[in-house]
Amino acid sequence: MLTSQRKRELMDVLRRDGRIVATQMSVELGVSEDTIRRDLRELAKEGLLQRVHGGALPTSPALADxxxxxxxxxxxxxxxxxxxxxxxxxxxxxxxxxxxxxxxxxxxxxxxxxxxxxxxxxxxxxxxxxxxxxxxxxxxxxxxxxxxxxxxxxxxxxxxxxxxxxxxxxxxxxxxxxxxxxxxxxxxxxxxxxxxxxxxxxxxxxxxxxxxxxxxxxxxxxxxxxxxxxxxxxxxxxxxxxxxxxxxxxx
Missing domain, CATH: 3.40.50.1360 (Rossmann fold)
Structure with a gap:
């Protein structure tokens, strides 16, 4: 699965479940936890989610000025x-x-x-x-x-x-x-x-x-x-x- 496809899947899970669990997603997508964590870091840099221990949560639009x-x-x-x-x-x-x-x-x-x-x-x-x-x-x-x-x-x-x-x-x-x-x-x-x-x-x-x-x-x-x-x-x-x-x- 391409990186862009994984990221779309991660964002779909975040919208659906309200959270991402890295261990669970590594199994579902057939990749290592390190790969999932790297994807989450990149998505966080784009402001699309907030990384937390073990995965990620939705970021808040209230962080705007x-x-x-x-x-x-x-x-x-x-x-x-x-x-x-x-x-x-x-x-x-x-x-x-x-x-x-x-x-x-x-x-x-x-x-x-x-x-x-x-x-x-x-x-x-x-x-x-x-x-x-x-x-x-x-x-x-x-x-x-x-x-x-x-x-x-x-x-x-x-x-x-x-x-x-x-x-x-x-x-x-x-x-x-x-x-x-x-x-x-x-x-x-x-x-x-x-x-x-x-x-x-x-x-x-x-x-x-x-x-x-x-x-x-x-x-x-x-x-x-x-x-x-x-x-x-x-x-x-x-x-x-x-x-x-x-x-x-x-x-």
Whole structure:
């Protein structure tokens, strides 16, 4: 079988099964595991999948830059934002991540809500200018332009001084086995720190992020309290999280 034919077969399996197991594919295609791993490396370089131990998972379209992500599933993100905003109670201190879905959360908050929002996102802070009763605490650091968020040692040091009620986390990938992930090492570290500094972590996951993987793991699924998902999410995709005891909110 030609290399191009193997790669087409691998991508067909990934679309059908949601994962590739290298040992299984080496048997099915009659080639060595090294050959399958080489094919997976080349497909990963093309951005077509995310390699993981033993095989590969679908990559996330949410790895695109901020401007491109604004065009992905905007209706899902607006609905998720409204559902998440309803969880914020007066007087709470909440971490709010950067990103397009968290922007929708801020836009859905009641104008007269009294609360404190801590964020490392300049764009989220600017959105909060329309909420005069919300105290805004900006976390400093180096600006990561791809996601328009601050990262680095200064950001982590500031997070360590805060204990929040809830962290609303944005991610690029959600997978029951691979966990929560994003596309930048330092950004993953900031998200992990906010998760550890909050009593509860709620993940905002639009449809394109589900059952995908990204290069940098944030935390495993056991570290979060709940996920806000689109109402159109299939029962098959939701069941693994329900089995883990994670609260799911359909938006």
């Amino acid at each position: 901020f401007a491109a992500r604004q065009q992905i599933t905007p209706d899902d993100k607006a609905a998720i934002g409204r559902a998440a905003a309803a969880m914020v109670q007066p007087g709470q201190v909440v971490f709010v991540d950067g990103g397009t879905t968290c922007t929708q959360l801020i836009r859905a908050l009641p104008r007269q809500l009294r609360a404190t929002v801590v964020t490392h996102s300049p764009s989220i802070a600017m959105e909060l200018m329309a909420h005069p009763e919300i105290e805004v605490i900006m976390l400093g650091g180096r600006l990561f332009r791809h996601s328009i968020v601050n990262v680095g040692a200064a950001t982590l040091e500031a997070i360590a001084q805060i204990r929040a009620d809830t962290y609303f986390m944005g991610v690029t990938s959600v997978h029951p086995e691979a966990g929560l992930a994003t596309g930048d090492f330092e950004e993953a570290g900031v998200k992990r720190a906010m998760c550890q500094a909050a009593a509860d972590t709620i993940v905002l996951a639009s449809s394109e992020k589900l059952a995908t993987a990204s290069p940098y793991r944030i935390v495993g699924m056991s570290e979060i309290s709940g996920i806000v998902l689109p109402a159109t999410t299939s029962p098959e995709l939701m069941q693994p999280y329900l089995d883990m005891g994670i609260a799911l909110t359909l938006a």
